Amino acid sequence: MSNNLTKRHIVQKIYENSNYNHDDVRSIVQNTLDIMQQALANGQNIELRKFGVFELQVRKSRVGRNPNKPETDVMIPRRAVVKFKAGKEMKEGLDKLNLDKLDPSS
Template identity: 45%
Template structure:
Protein backbone atom coordinates (compact mmCIF):
# COMPACT_ATOMS: atom_id res chain seq x y z
CA UNK A 1 0.00 0.00 0.00
CA UNK A 2 1.99 2.93 -1.28
CA UNK A 3 0.96 6.49 -1.88
CA UNK A 4 -1.31 7.44 -4.76
CA UNK A 5 0.70 9.59 -7.17
CA UNK A 6 -0.34 12.00 -9.88
CA UNK A 7 0.65 9.38 -12.43
CA UNK A 8 -1.56 6.77 -10.72
CA UNK A 9 -4.49 9.20 -10.89
CA UNK A 10 -3.92 9.84 -14.58
CA UNK A 11 -3.85 6.10 -15.33
CA UNK A 12 -7.03 5.44 -13.33
CA UNK A 13 -8.92 8.37 -14.87
CA UNK A 14 -7.84 7.29 -18.35
CA UNK A 15 -9.06 3.75 -17.73
CA UNK A 16 -12.41 4.78 -16.22
CA UNK A 17 -13.21 7.41 -18.86
CA UNK A 18 -11.68 5.68 -21.89
CA UNK A 19 -9.62 8.81 -22.53
CA UNK A 20 -6.03 8.68 -23.71
CA UNK A 21 -3.60 9.19 -20.84
CA UNK A 22 -2.43 12.49 -22.34
CA UNK A 23 -5.96 13.89 -22.18
CA UNK A 24 -6.49 12.53 -18.66
CA UNK A 25 -3.22 14.20 -17.61
CA UNK A 26 -4.38 17.47 -19.15
CA UNK A 27 -7.72 17.27 -17.30
CA UNK A 28 -6.00 16.51 -13.99
CA UNK A 29 -3.49 19.32 -14.56
CA UNK A 30 -6.32 21.77 -15.28
CA UNK A 31 -8.19 20.67 -12.18
CA UNK A 32 -5.15 21.14 -9.96
CA UNK A 33 -4.39 24.55 -11.51
CA UNK A 34 -7.99 25.69 -10.89
CA UNK A 35 -7.81 24.47 -7.27
CA UNK A 36 -4.54 26.33 -6.67
CA UNK A 37 -5.93 29.51 -8.25
CA UNK A 38 -8.96 29.21 -5.97
CA UNK A 39 -6.68 29.05 -2.93
CA UNK A 40 -4.82 32.08 -4.27
CA UNK A 41 -8.17 33.89 -4.47
CA UNK A 42 -8.90 32.86 -0.86
CA UNK A 43 -11.80 30.62 -1.86
CA UNK A 44 -12.71 27.46 0.00
CA UNK A 45 -13.36 24.42 -2.17
CA UNK A 46 -16.48 22.43 -1.40
CA UNK A 47 -17.00 19.03 -3.00
CA UNK A 48 -20.32 17.59 -1.84
CA UNK A 49 -20.04 14.25 0.01
CA UNK A 50 -16.26 14.36 -0.37
CA UNK A 51 -15.31 17.30 1.81
CA UNK A 52 -14.29 20.92 2.09
CA UNK A 53 -10.80 22.37 1.69
CA UNK A 54 -10.70 25.49 3.86
CA UNK A 55 -8.08 28.19 4.09
CA UNK A 56 -7.22 28.97 7.71
CA UNK A 57 -4.65 31.17 9.41
CA UNK A 58 -2.30 29.28 11.69
CA UNK A 59 -1.30 31.44 14.67
CA UNK A 60 2.28 32.34 15.44
CA UNK A 61 3.89 29.91 17.85
CA UNK A 62 7.15 29.15 19.57
CA UNK A 63 9.21 26.27 18.23
CA UNK A 64 12.68 24.81 18.47
CA UNK A 65 15.31 24.14 15.87
CA UNK A 66 16.25 20.44 16.20
CA UNK A 67 19.86 21.33 15.42
CA UNK A 68 20.08 23.78 18.32
CA UNK A 69 17.27 22.83 20.72
CA UNK A 70 18.43 25.21 23.42
CA UNK A 71 17.07 28.23 21.54
CA UNK A 72 13.41 29.03 21.02
CA UNK A 73 12.36 30.53 17.71
CA UNK A 74 9.13 32.25 16.76
CA UNK A 75 7.30 30.60 13.90
CA UNK A 76 5.32 33.32 12.11
CA UNK A 77 1.61 33.01 11.31
CA UNK A 78 0.75 31.56 7.92
CA UNK A 79 -2.15 30.44 5.77
CA UNK A 80 -2.76 26.69 5.64
CA UNK A 81 -5.28 24.41 3.95
CA UNK A 82 -7.44 22.26 6.19
CA UNK A 83 -9.64 19.43 5.03
CA UNK A 84 -13.00 18.61 6.57
CA UNK A 85 -14.21 15.25 5.28
CA UNK A 86 -17.74 14.81 3.93
CA UNK A 87 -20.18 12.01 4.75
CA UNK A 88 -18.81 9.41 2.35
CA UNK A 89 -15.20 10.05 3.33
CA UNK A 90 -16.14 9.84 7.02
CA UNK A 91 -17.70 6.42 6.43
CA UNK A 92 -14.58 5.21 4.67
CA UNK A 93 -12.38 6.55 7.47
CA UNK A 94 -14.51 4.77 10.08
CA UNK A 95 -13.88 1.47 8.27
CA UNK A 96 -10.16 2.22 8.02
CA UNK A 97 -10.07 3.10 11.73
CA UNK A 98 -11.67 -0.23 12.60
CA UNK A 99 -9.21 -2.14 10.37
CA UNK A 100 -6.22 -0.33 11.88
CA UNK A 101 -7.45 -1.03 15.41
CA UNK A 102 -7.90 -4.71 14.59
CA UNK A 103 -4.41 -4.86 13.04
CA UNK A 104 -2.79 -3.20 16.05
CA UNK A 105 -4.65 -5.49 18.45
CA UNK A 106 -3.46 -8.50 16.45
CA UNK A 107 0.15 -7.33 16.62
CA UNK A 108 -0.01 -6.84 20.38
CA UNK A 109 -1.47 -10.27 21.09
CA UNK A 110 0.92 -12.25 18.86
CA UNK A 111 4.17 -13.37 20.59
Protein backbone atom coordinates (compact mmCIF):
# COMPACT_ATOMS: atom_id res chain seq x y z
CA MET A 1 0.00 0.00 0.00
CA SER A 2 1.18 3.51 -0.80
CA ASN A 3 2.54 5.78 1.91
CA ASN A 4 0.99 8.84 0.22
CA LEU A 5 -1.64 11.07 1.80
CA THR A 6 -4.70 11.17 -0.44
CA LYS A 7 -7.74 13.40 -0.59
CA ARG A 8 -9.72 10.52 0.89
CA HIS A 9 -7.35 10.37 3.88
CA ILE A 10 -7.65 14.12 4.41
CA VAL A 11 -11.45 13.92 4.39
CA GLN A 12 -11.37 11.01 6.84
CA LYS A 13 -9.00 12.79 9.26
CA ILE A 14 -11.09 15.98 9.26
CA TYR A 15 -14.26 13.92 9.73
CA GLU A 16 -12.77 12.08 12.73
CA ASN A 17 -11.63 15.35 14.35
CA SER A 18 -14.81 17.37 13.83
CA ASN A 19 -18.56 17.35 14.33
CA TYR A 20 -19.33 17.61 10.60
CA ASN A 21 -20.85 14.75 8.64
CA HIS A 22 -18.71 12.92 6.11
CA ASP A 23 -20.45 14.30 3.01
CA ASP A 24 -20.05 17.90 4.23
CA VAL A 25 -16.35 17.39 4.89
CA ARG A 26 -15.83 15.80 1.45
CA SER A 27 -17.66 18.72 -0.17
CA ILE A 28 -15.62 21.34 1.71
CA VAL A 29 -12.32 19.67 0.81
CA GLN A 30 -13.34 19.36 -2.86
CA ASN A 31 -14.55 22.98 -2.97
CA THR A 32 -11.25 24.14 -1.47
CA LEU A 33 -9.25 22.26 -4.10
CA ASP A 34 -11.53 23.53 -6.88
CA ILE A 35 -11.00 27.14 -5.74
CA MET A 36 -7.23 26.62 -5.66
CA GLN A 37 -7.25 25.05 -9.12
CA GLN A 38 -9.34 27.89 -10.55
CA ALA A 39 -7.08 30.53 -8.99
CA LEU A 40 -3.99 28.94 -10.58
CA ALA A 41 -5.81 28.63 -13.92
CA ASN A 42 -6.55 32.38 -13.68
CA GLY A 43 -2.85 33.18 -13.14
CA GLN A 44 -3.00 33.78 -9.39
CA ASN A 45 -0.49 32.49 -6.87
CA ILE A 46 -1.83 30.85 -3.70
CA GLU A 47 -0.36 31.86 -0.35
CA LEU A 48 -1.26 29.74 2.66
CA ARG A 49 0.26 31.18 5.83
CA LYS A 50 2.23 28.70 7.95
CA PHE A 51 2.14 26.24 5.03
CA GLY A 52 3.62 27.62 1.81
CA VAL A 53 3.06 29.26 -1.55
CA PHE A 54 1.91 27.71 -4.83
CA GLU A 55 3.54 29.95 -7.43
CA LEU A 56 3.04 30.05 -11.19
CA GLN A 57 6.17 30.17 -13.31
CA VAL A 58 6.59 30.21 -17.07
CA ARG A 59 9.01 27.73 -18.59
CA LYS A 60 10.68 28.91 -21.78
CA SER A 61 10.30 26.91 -24.96
CA ARG A 62 13.25 24.64 -25.62
CA VAL A 63 14.55 21.92 -27.88
CA GLY A 64 14.21 18.37 -26.58
CA ARG A 65 15.18 14.96 -27.86
CA ASN A 66 13.04 11.90 -28.47
CA PRO A 67 14.92 9.00 -26.80
CA ASN A 68 13.61 6.63 -29.49
CA LYS A 69 14.87 8.91 -32.29
CA PRO A 70 17.78 10.93 -30.84
CA GLU A 71 18.62 12.39 -34.24
CA THR A 72 15.26 14.20 -34.33
CA ASP A 73 14.83 17.44 -32.39
CA VAL A 74 11.47 18.12 -30.77
CA MET A 75 10.33 21.65 -29.92
CA ILE A 76 8.88 21.81 -26.40
CA PRO A 77 6.58 24.86 -26.22
CA ARG A 78 6.53 27.52 -23.54
CA ARG A 79 4.21 26.59 -20.69
CA ALA A 80 3.08 27.47 -17.21
CA VAL A 81 4.08 25.28 -14.28
CA VAL A 82 3.24 25.38 -10.58
CA LYS A 83 6.08 25.51 -8.07
CA PHE A 84 5.62 25.02 -4.35
CA LYS A 85 7.69 26.94 -1.82
CA ALA A 86 7.43 25.60 1.71
CA GLY A 87 6.66 28.04 4.51
CA LYS A 88 8.81 28.51 7.59
CA GLU A 89 6.87 26.05 9.77
CA MET A 90 6.95 23.37 7.08
CA LYS A 91 10.69 23.83 6.56
CA GLU A 92 11.23 23.42 10.30
CA GLY A 93 9.21 20.20 10.22
CA LEU A 94 11.18 18.90 7.24
CA ASP A 95 14.45 19.62 9.05
CA LYS A 96 13.32 17.21 11.80
CA LEU A 97 12.44 14.46 9.31
CA ASN A 98 14.30 11.17 9.71
CA LEU A 99 15.83 10.82 6.24
CA ASP A 100 17.04 7.25 6.86
CA LYS A 101 13.47 6.13 7.53
CA LEU A 102 12.22 7.98 4.43
CA ASP A 103 14.84 6.60 2.01
CA PRO A 104 16.70 3.59 3.45
CA SER A 105 18.62 3.02 0.16
CA SER A 106 20.93 6.00 0.87
